[in-house]
Amino acid sequence: MLPFSAPRPGPGSSLMMRLRRLVVRRRRLLAALLCCAAAGTAVQALLPPDPGEVSLVVAAADLPAGALLTAQDLRAVPAASAAVPPGSFAAVDAVTGRRLATPLKQGSPLMQTSLVGTGLLTGAPPGTVAVSVRPADPAIVQLLSPGQLVDVVLGSPDAEQAGGAPAVLAADAPVLWTGSDGASSWPGSQESGAVVVLAALPDQAAALAASSGSGNLHLILTGG
Numbered sequence: 001m002l003p004f005s006a007p008r009p010g011p012g013s014s015l016m017m018r019l020r021r022l023v024v025r026r027r028r029l030l031a032a033l034l035c036c037a038a039a040g041t042a043v044q045a046l047l048p049p050d051p052g053e054v055s056l057v058v059a060a061a062d063l064p065a066g067a068l069l070t071a072q073d074l075r076a077v078p079a080a081s082a083a084v085p086p087g088s089f090a091a092v093d094a095v096t097g098r099r100l101a102t103p104l105k106q107g108s109p110l111m112q113t114s115l116v117g118t119g120l121l122t123g124a125p126p127g128t129v130a131v132s133v134r135p136a137d138p139a140i141v142q143l144l145s146p147g148q149l150v151d152v153v154l155g156s157p158d159a160e161q162a163g164g165a166p167a168v169l170a171a172d173a174p175v176l177w178t179g180s181d182g183a184s185s186w187p188g189s190q191e192s193g194a195v196v197v198l199a200a201l202p203d204q205a206a207a208l209a210a211s212s213g214s215g216n217l218h219l220i221l222t223g224g
Contacts, residue, residue, distance in 0.1 A: 055077070055091065095110060135196060176198060
């Protein structure tokens with residue numbers, strides 16, 4: 001009768017036995033590593049949101065100058081705080097109902113200088129004010145865009161008949177906003193018709209405001 005012999009363990013059984021012995025020998029180290037991982041997960045859950053990321057309001061679609069902003073026109077996206085430009089907005093509600101002074105491409109951040117209001121005068125010389133004028137030829141408004149420079153000339157029928165030269169009320173005045181692209185009037189104004197808002201110095205502003213309703217103001221595009 002042949003003597004009994006135990007079956008030899010297969011390769012898989014041998015590997016499992018070595019792993020089991022390794023776990024037994026290193027059980028304290030493995031336990032410490034698991035505790036560290038659990039503690040790290042708990043701390044991460046309790047940490048506030050990354051202060052380096054903030055919300056930035058951008059255009060949800062291509063928007064024309066003069067558009068009255070709605071919640072559908074804008075969206076808030078996460079952005080690195082270091083990359084957020086000064087003068088931007090973090091909440092859509094803060095700018096709904098405002099009017100665009102310049103066109104805005106989809107995905108572009110909305111800036112204070114993009115809106116009709118005091119932001120349009122950012123960087124202007126001290127004392128500069130925004131003045132709305134109504135040109136004698138409303139068609140000129142379609143040729144203007146924010147940033148262009150114009151001369152404002154007052155043409156008097158009496159002076160023209162007498163051969164006198166028209167008076168230049170403002171030279172190289174920057175255009176801040178125009179009533180084109182569906183905006184028929186300066187926000188808050190009940191009057192209709194073509195309107196152009198210019199940046200002017202105080203002495204120019206007084207002359208422009210006094211002559212705005214005369215019907216004889218002419219805008220001449222300059223090299224700007």
